[in-house]
Structures are given as structure tokens and as C-alpha cells.
Amino acid sequence: xxxxxxxxxxxxxxxxxxxxxxxxxxxxxxxxxxxxxxxxxxxxxxxxxxxxxxxxxxxxxxxxxxxxxxxxxxxxxxxxxxxxxxxxxxxxxxxxxxxxxxxxxxxxxxxxxxxxxxxxxxxxxxxxxxxxxxxxxxxxxxxxxxxxxxxxxxxxxxxxxxxxxxxxxxxxxxxxxxxxxxxxxxxxxxxxxxxxxxxxxxxxxxxxxxxxxxxxxxxxxxxxxxxxxxxxxxxxxxxxxxxxxxxxxxxxxxxxxxxxxxxxxxxxxxxxxxxxxxxxxxxxxxxxxxxxxxxxxxxxxxxxxxxxxxxxxxxxxxxxxxxxxxxxxxxxxxxx
Amino acid sequence: xxxxxxxxxxxxxxxxxxxxxxxxxxxxxxxxxxxxxxxxxxxxxxxxxxxxxxxxxxxxxxxxxxxxxxxxxxxxxxxxxxxxxxxxxxxxxxxxxxxxxxxxxxxxxxxxxxxxxxxxxxxxxxxxxxxxxxxxxxxxxxxxxxxxxxxxxxxxxxxxxxxxxxxxxxxxxxxxxxxxxxxxxxxxxxxxxxxxxxxxxxxxxxxxxxxxxxxxxxxxxxxxxxxxxxxxxxxxxxxxxxxxxxxxxxxxxxxxxxxxxxxxxxxxxxxxxxxxxxxxxxxxxxxxxxxxxxxxxxxxxxxxxxxxxxxxxxxxxxxxxxxxxxxxxxxxxxxxxxxxxxxxxxxxxxxxxxxxxxxxxxxxxxxxxxxxxxxxxxxxxxxxxxxxxxxxxxxxxxxxxxxxxxxxxxxxxxxxxxxxxxxxxxxxxxxxxxxxxxxxxxxxxxxxxxxxxxxxxxxxxxxxxxxxxxxxxxxxxxxxxxxxxxxxxxxxxxxxxxxx
Numbered sequence: 126x127x128x129x130x131x132x133x134x135x136x137x138x139x140x141x142x143x144x145x146x147x148x149x150x151x152x153x154x155x156x157x158x159x160x161x162x163x164x165x166x167x168x169x170x171x172x173x174x175x176x177x178x179x180x181x182x183x184x185x186x187x188x189x190x191x192x193x194x195x196x197x198x199x200x201x202x203x204x205x206x207x208x209x210x211x212x213x214x215x216x217x218x219x220x221x222x223x224x225x226x227x228x229x230x231x232x233x234x235x236x237x238x239x240x241x242x243x244x245x246x247x248x249x250x251x252x253x254x255x256x257x258x259x260x261x262x263x264x265x266x267x268x269x270x271x272x273x274x275x276x277x278x279x280x281x282x283x284x285x286x287x288x289x290x291x292x293x294x295x296x297x298x299x300x301x302x303x304x305x306x307x308x309x310x311x312x313x314x315x316x317x318x319x320x321x322x323x324x325x326x327x328x329x330x331x332x333x334x335x336x337x338x339x340x341x342x343x344x345x346x347x348x349x350x351x352x353x354x355x356x357x358x359x360x361x362x363x364x365x366x367x368x369x370x371x372x373x374x375x376x377x378x379x380x381x382x383x384x385x386x387x388x389x390x391x392x393x394x395x396x397x398x399x400x401x402x403x404x405x406x407x408x409x410x411x412x413x414x415x416x417x418x419x420x421x422x423x424x425x426x427x428x429x430x431x432x433x434x435x436x437x438x439x440x441x442x443x444x445x446x447x448x449x450x451x452x453x454x455x456x457x458x459x460x461x
Numbered sequence: 462x463x464x465x466x467x468x469x470x471x472x473x474x475x476x477x478x479x480x481x482x483x484x485x486x487x488x489x490x491x492x493x494x495x496x497x498x499x500x501x502x503x504x505x506x507x508x509x510x511x512x513x514x515x516x517x518x519x520x521x522x523x524x525x526x527x528x529x530x531x532x533x534x535x536x537x538x539x540x541x542x543x544x545x546x547x548x549x550x551x552x553x554x555x556x557x558x559x560x561x562x563x564x565x566x567x568x569x570x571x572x573x574x575x576x577x578x579x580x581x582x583x584x585x586x587x588x589x590x591x592x593x594x595x596x597x598x599x600x601x602x603x604x605x606x607x608x609x610x611x612x613x614x615x616x617x618x619x620x621x622x623x624x625x626x627x628x629x630x631x632x633x634x635x636x637x638x639x640x641x642x643x644x645x646x647x648x649x650x651x652x653x654x655x656x657x658x659x660x661x662x663x664x665x666x667x668x669x670x671x672x673x674x675x676x677x678x679x680x681x682x683x684x685x686x687x688x689x690x691x692x693x694x695x696x697x698x699x700x701x702x703x704x705x706x707x708x709x710x711x712x713x714x715x716x717x718x719x720x721x722x723x724x725x726x727x728x729x730x731x732x733x734x735x736x737x738x739x740x741x742x743x744x745x746x747x748x749x750x751x752x753x754x755x756x757x758x759x760x761x762x763x764x765x766x767x768x769x770x771x772x773x774x775x776x777x778x779x780x781x782x783x784x785x786x787x788x789x790x791x792x793x794x795x796x797x798x799x800x801x802x803x804x805x806x807x808x809x810x811x812x813x814x815x816x817x818x819x820x821x822x823x824x825x826x827x828x829x830x831x832x833x834x835x836x837x838x839x840x841x842x843x844x845x846x847x848x849x850x851x852x853x854x855x856x857x858x859x860x861x862x863x864x865x866x867x868x869x870x871x872x873x874x875x876x877x878x879x880x881x882x883x884x885x886x887x888x889x890x891x892x893x894x895x896x897x898x899x900x901x902x903x904x905x906x907x908x909x910x911x912x913x914x915x916x917x918x919x920x921x922x923x924x925x926x927x928x929x930x931x932x933x934x935x936x937x938x939x940x941x942x943x944x945x946x947x948x949x950x951x952x953x954x955x956x957x958x959x960x961x
Contacts, residue, residue: 328824329817336814339803346762346792346800347814347868348783406805 158451159400159415166419170426177429184307190421191314192369192376194414196392197399198321199365201413204396205325206358207338207405208258208265213366213392215276216250217385220370222280225289225380228296236296243371244364250276251363255356273389280382289380300375313372317365322410334358338405394441395420398448419444462489464525465653466511466622471520473506480506481677483520488622493644493654495664495685498674499697499887500857504657507674508624511655512544513537543615544624551607553600558582560599561614585617589643604748605636612643616652623647624655629663630885633747634948641667659887661690662916673697698889705892706920709899713740713923716774717907718790718876720759723768728754729931732768736876736907741898743922744911745947751931752911753795756878760785760792772876786815791874793865795881795911797858801865804854808846809835811853812867838867842897859890866897877901879910883917895921915944927951 171178196213203210220243226232228239250272257268302309325331336344337354345351374380399416401408423444427437466488473481481503488494498504509515511522513531522529524540531537551560558578567574567581582595591609599607608628615623629637644654644667656668664671668685673696680696681688718736723729729751736742744752758765761779770777772788779785785792794800802811813820813831820827820834835849842863846856853864862882869877879898883891898908898921912918918925919942926936927950935950937943 327826329821329826330824332810332814332817332826335806336803339805340799342800343803344814346760346782346794348781348786349814350781350783406803 159412163415163419166422174429186421186425187311188308190417191310193391194314194417195317195365195369196388197395197413197417198317199362200392201396201401201410202358203362204401205334205338205408206355210362211269211389212272212276214385214388215273216247216366217370218280218382219276220246220367221374221384222283222380222382224371225292225374228293229289230291239296240371244367247363247367248360251360255359259352259355292378297375297378300372318414325410335406394445397445465490467523469521471517473517484679488653490653491648491651492669493656493667495656495668495671500859502674503677504674538618541621543618543620545611546626551599556596556598557593557610558595585613589613605632622653626657661693675699694888707896707899711739711902714738719771721769724766725758726766732933734926736909738905738907739902741902741908741921741923743918743925745918745925746928746951750928752928753880756880786872789875791869791872792878793869793882797861797865802853807850807852808864809849811864812838814868815872834871842867859886862886875906877908881911915947
């Protein structure tokens with residue numbers, strides 16, 4: 126009898142827990158915390174700087190965030206599998222050169238060829254990274270650091286350090302047009318984000334990404350081809366680096382071998398701020414998009430305030446630490 | 462006997478749910494108190510409070526006459542309370558001596574005084590009659606030796622109270638005897654031990670008193686000699702369990718899995734055996750006999766060097782685990798947290814892991830179907846979870862194991878390879894898992910069961926093959942399946958079980 130009473134008490138306790146509305150549960154605040162951080166940041170900016178909350182400025186933020194954003198989304202996939210890709214900035218540069226070369230007035234190929242070449246070049250680098258990591262067993266950090274160096278070298282060697290100019294008008298329009306009031310770059314960012322969201326949350330492959338990053342051994346025992354998943358992920362990352370290379374060439378209206386230096390760190394920072402775990406298996410595309418926007422808002426706000434980019438770097442470092450700190454705290458509270 | 466520890470009316474809640482309800486615990490000088498209970502009974506929480514890792518919401522702790530507040534682990538250690546963890550955590554690259562002195566290195570002006578350390582290490586090991594060279598690296602020691610080093614370390618802190626969490630879960634019988642000798646030696650020196658174990662049959666040999674916990678309550682405290690195993694089990698689960706090893710009317714028919722001359726260098730050699738449909742075949746052996754390596758090679762997690770595997774009278778050439786799954790083979794691995802589950806995913810996500818691509822609609826996850834199948838499994842295996850959306854990391858060991866089983870049952874396998882299916886789970890869940898295995902073989906499936914608890918194999922297997930140092934040393938059937946017969950085949954021939 127005594128035990129039954131206890132069981133009943135226990136049951137009611139859990140029922141009460143379930144009756145708490147979702148928006149009041151700690152789970153809700155944990156999963157949307159980063160979004161509220163963005164909201165608060167926007168409010169602060171809006172109050173202190175009237176110029177911030179204007180339509181042209183907001184569009185500008187989105188535009189500036191787009192390139193890093195595409196890279197960050199690719200990196201989210203890589204980080205989810207427990208890997209990392211440092212080579213994105215260099216691969217971007219090679220793709221930028223390839224696209225610019227093919228669409229310059231010397232060669233005069235149509236825009237689509239520039240896209241195929243840029244994305245193709247990126248995919249090949251991704252294939253090399255993925256093969257080295259998944260099948261040979263190089264640590265992701267080492268493998269992609271080697272590619273970081275080699276790809277930059279290739280970009281520089283390809284034209285002997287010289288930029289490529291005179292791209293076709295239609296190619297330049299790719300990144301510099303406006304549709305329905307939004308810059309074209311923003312659409313590329315949104316399309317990539319939506320596709321990546323569907324891939325990670327709705328498909329079987331997406332679940333395998335989380336499974337490999339969360340527990341690689343268990344994934345293998347469950348019959349998941351871990352190596353193949355990794356290879357595909359690095360190829361997606363490479364293709365996205367290639368895509369950004371093409372967009373970059375169009376945006377700066379030239380092929381420049383030094384473009385994209387240090388972009389990998391901005392992209393990683395956006396992922397980390399968005400709550401993607403560096404050890405794999407946890408994080409989301411939506412989080413990363415918010416992370417990208419937070420970085421964008423901060424750098425834009427500082428620009429309006431007239432603070433030099435050197436101080437912005439200091440600030441960025443602090444924001445990363447703060448974001449991770451909040452993440453660690455919320456995690457340890459959950460465990461206790 | 463002097464009372465050296467009293468925990469009075471300890472209460473503890475986690476996020477509003479009380480997990481310890483006014484629990485008392487007394488410990489006398491120089492005794493071994495067995496603390497038993499199913500997973501989730503509150504043993505670990507109680508011990509965490511004693512170690513200063515968790516703080517109680519109410520209650521008092523007395524060491525001797527004095528009331529103490531154990532607000533952090535360092536303080537508990539200072540006051541003479543130490544724990545030997547189930548999962549030992551030494552630094553593998555360091556030597557025995559370095560591990561013993563971690564965090565309190567003896568030094569001269571900032572330089573480590575290795576001579577003094579070596580001398581003390583020898584003295585401490587000597588006090589426990591251990592013959593482990595102080596300069597051995599921890600990674601070169603056996604589990605048992607590592608455990609001995611941990612005990613030495615605890616004693617060297619002048620600990621008066623030792624908590625041992627499942628100390629015999631991963632060591633051989635001979636090593637268990639040695640451990641018990643050490644425990645007796647410790648008792649003579651006035652050290653008291655709280656001994657947590659799922660292996661009830663070993664308690665009469667070592668414990669003076671036994672305290673049973675269930676659902677955060679103390680159910681009984683008794684002198685060990687006055688309590689039978691049956692009574693303890695009843696206290697633990699709250700009902701009579703008539704038989705942990707239920708009867709089974711299985712019909713053994715044709716061969717379904719044949720392994721012929723399978724070799725893997727350094728793991729096992731020339732392994733040949735046949736598993737029949739409707740059969741429960743046990744594989745016995747000591748740690749390191751190559752049993753786990755054998756089944757993971759059959760399942761093709763690792764590729765064999767040579768040899769053949771036949772399924773249903775046909776030779777198969779697996780290249781990866783998914784090939785084995787296609788041939789209706791399932792492997793319930795030895796370590797559920799490491800190989801079986803994704804702890805950050807929920808029950809449903811884990812359960813459907815192997816069949817996602819089969820039920821998918823054009824590469825997209827079929828969540829409605831998955832949810833339905835997962836719910837069916839939760840019901841069938843009586844998995845205790847709030848819902849199929851609960852993270853498996855928050856489930857008890859037995860329920861986690863059931864989720865692993867659910868995952869494999871959903872693949873509808875004909876051949877099930879169970880590697881230590883009951884490790885670290887409680888009596889009630891064990892009985893349920895055996896029941897499930899029985900149901901499977903009665904429906905014509907074949908089960909291969911690895912277990913280090915020989916009693917289990919004696920209880921359930923139709924036939925047992927015994928491995929020793931990578932080779933099959935014999936086979937026992939029916940009435941011949943006894944612990945003695947298995948042990949005789951499992952022990953290395955020329956090394957008469959010597960340790961250290």
C-alpha cells in the first residue's frame with residue numbers, strides 16, 4: 126500500500142512537469158536563448174543609434190553577412206560530424222579565380238560555366254579533404270590546414286599573384302543585383318540555409334550527420350557508413366566554399382587570389398556563437414544563422430559608431446567567449 | 462563496534478522530484494556494509510552526497526561524534542572518505558608512482574622528489590602485499606591491478622571510509638579472491654567499506670551487513686548472514702521474482718550461422734562453431750579471451766584476416782556492418798554507452814537508427830511511422846521513459862539497454878549476437894531481458910550470448926562454447942553446463958590463475 130501511494134505521488138509529479146507550458150519550460154529558453162540574445166542586441170543598437178534601425182542599414186547587414194553565412198552553414202554540417210574545415214577561405218579563393226578566369230572577356234564563357242567551375246573546384250577540394258580524413262585517417266584539423274595552405278598557393282600561382290579583371294557584365298550582376306528590394310546575395314544565403322535546414326532536420330542523411338558526430342562508434346555499429354557520410358559532408362562544404370568563391374568574384378568584379386583570408390575563423394565563430402558544439406553532434410542550422418546575424422549586427426553597429434575594425438576584433442573575441450560561457454553554464458545546470 | 466559514520470534523514474530532490482526520502486545510513490569501524498538496490502534506487506546519489514559531490518536538501522552527517530558539512534569532494538577526502546569508482550580513471554601515460562602522487566607531488570624547490578616518492582610508493586604497495594613495480598605505466602596494468610593502485614591511493618590519503626562501486630564487475634574470479642583478501646586486510650586495519658554491487662551471490666563472502674534501497678527509501682538493513690539472496694532480491698524489486706532464468710520450450714533446428722576457421726591476428730584464431738535456429742548458444746571466457754572481438758568480426762565491424770562465415774547455408778562476404786544487417790544479423794554490443802546509443806538523441810531517434818532508410822519516404826525521415834514503431838517497442842519491452850521523445854542519456858542503465866534491444870528488434874533479425882546483454886543492469890531488468898531472449902528463440906530466432914557471469918550462461922544457454930586466449934577450448938551441453946566445467950576450460954592452462 127505504502128508503495129502504491131508513493132508511485133501515485135511520483136506520477137502526479139511528472140504530470141505536473143508535463144503541464145508546464147512549453148514557453149515557460151527551461152528547455153524553451155535554452156533552445157531559443159541565442160535568438161533572444163540577438164533581439165536584445167538589436168534593441169540596444171536601435172536605442173543607441175537611430176541610424177541602425179533603417180531599412181537600408183538592415184539590408185546592408187544581411188548582405189554583408191551572406192558570404193560568411195554560406196560558409197558558416199557548411200561549417201555547421203562539418204562541425205556536427207565532429208570535424209572541422211580550416212580550408213574554406215583558401216578554397217574560396219581558388220574557386221574565385223576559376224570563375225573569374227572563365228567569365229572574363231578573354232574566355233567569355235556564360236555565367237553558368239563560372240558557377241559550375243567554381244563549385245566543381247570546391248567540390249574537388251572537399252573530396253580531397255574528405256578522403257584524407259575519412260579513409261586515410263588524418264585528423265580534420267591537420268588535413269584541412271594542409272589544404273588551407275596548398276589551396277592558397279594554387280590560387281596565387283594560377284596567375285602569378287595578379288588579379289583577373291574585365292569580367293562579363295552578366296557575371297558581375299550575379300552578386301550585385303537587387304530583386305524585390307533585397308540584394309541577390311541574401312537570396313543565395315537564404316536558399317542555402319533552407320536547404321541545409323531541410324537536410325539536417327528532415328532527411329535520413331541529416332540524422333546520420335548527428336549520429337556520426339554524437340557517437341561515431343555507435344553509428345558504425347548501427348550500420349551507418351561513417352566514412353561515406355564524412356566524405357559527402359566535406360564535399361558539400363567544398364561546394365559551398367566554391368559557391369562563395371563564385372559570388373565573391375562577382376561581388377568584387379574580379380578574380381583576386383588573396384580573397385577570403387581568415388574567413389574560416391569568422392564562419393567558425395558564427396557557428397560557435399550559434400551553439401554548435403565543437404565536439405560534434407549538437408547544434409543547428411538556425412542557431413548558426415542567428416550566430417551569423419549577431420556577428421553582422423555587432424560589426425555593423427561598430428561601423429555606425431565609428432569604432433575602428435581593430436577594436437571590433439577585440440569585441441568579437443569577447444563575444445565568442447561570452448556565448449560559449451553561457452552555453453557551458455546552461456549545460457552544467459541541466460546536468461545537476 | 463564504534464559507529465564512525467551516521468547519515469541521518471538525508472533528503473535530496475532534483476528539479477522538484479525527490480530521489481532520496483529521509484535516508485539513514487550507519488557504518489561501523491572495520492566493517493563491510495553492502496549497499497544494494499536496482500539502478501535508480503538512489504545508491505549513487507547517496508554516495509555522491511557522502512563524497513561531497515552533491516549537497517543534500519535536508520539531513521545531517523556525523524563522522525564519529527562530530528557533525529560535518531561535506532560541501533566539496535576535497536573536504537570529504539580530507540575527512541577520510543574515498544571512493545573507488547566503477548570506471549577507474551587513472552592517467553594511462555603516467556606511472557603507478559606518478560598516479561599515486563597526483564596533485565600532491567613531493568617536491569624540493571619546485572622539483573619533484575622522485576626518490577622519496579618511490580620509497581613511499583613501495584611502502585604503500587607493500588602494506589597491501591601488492592607486487593606492482595612503481596615505475597610501470599598505468600596503461601600496462603590489468604583492470605584488477607589498476608583497481609589495486611586506486612585502493613592504495615585511497616588508503617594513502619589516510620581514508621577511514623572506502624566506497625567501492627561495483628569493484629568486481631570487470632575482473633576475473635581469481636582477481637576477485639585477491640580483492641577480497643585485500644578488503645579483509647583493510648578491515649583488520651580498522652577501515653570501513655561501503656560495498657556497492659549487483660552481484661548478490663558474492664555478498665555473503667565479503668559483507669558483514671547489507672542495506673537494501675529502493676526508489677529512494679531504505680527498505681531493509683540486516684546482518685548479512687541472516688539474509689538470503691532471495692530475500693534481498695525481494696527487497697530490491699518489491700515483489701517475488703520466482704526465477705531470473707525463466708523456462709523455455711525452444712526447438713533447435715537447422716544451422717543458421719556457421720563460422721569456419723575464422724582468424725584475426727592478435728585477437729582470436731581458428732574459430733569454428735555452428736549456431737542453429739531456435740538455439741541459445743553461450744560463449745564463456747575470461748576478459749581478453751577474444752569473445753567480443755569474435756562477434757564484432759562476425760558482424761564485420763572489423764574484417765577478419767581469414768576464414769569463412771556462412772548464413773543460412775550460404776557463404777557470405779561482409780564488407781561492413783550494414784551487409785550483416787541485411788542478412789538479418791543484429792549485434793547488441795558490450796558497451797551500450799560507447800557502441801550502442803547516441804546519448805544526446807531521444808528514445809525514438811535511437812530506436813529507429815538502423816531502419817530509418819528502410820521506412821524513409823524518398824530520403825526523408827518518416828517520423829510518424831518511426832514514432833509508431835518506437836511506441837510499440839517501448840510498450841513491448843516496457844521501457845520506462847516519459848515519452849519516446851526523452852533523451853536516452855537520462856534513462857537508467859536497464860532502460861538504455863532495452864532501447865538498444867529495441868533498435869535491433871526493429872531490424873527484425875534472425876540471428877542475434879548479444880555481447881554482455883545484462884552488464885550493469887538490475888535484477889528485474891535482467892529477468893526481462895532473458896524472457897525476451899527466450900521469446901525470440903521460441904519463435905525460431907538464434908541467439909549467441911556472451912556473458913562473463915557464468916551463472917547466467919548456466920541458467921539460460923542450451924550449449925556453451927568456452928574460449929581462452931583467442932581459441933575455443935571446449936564445449937559443454939545440457940547437464941554438463943556448470944560453473945566448474947566452464948571455469949576449467951576458461952582458465953589458461955600453464956598459468957594457474959596467478960596475478961600481480
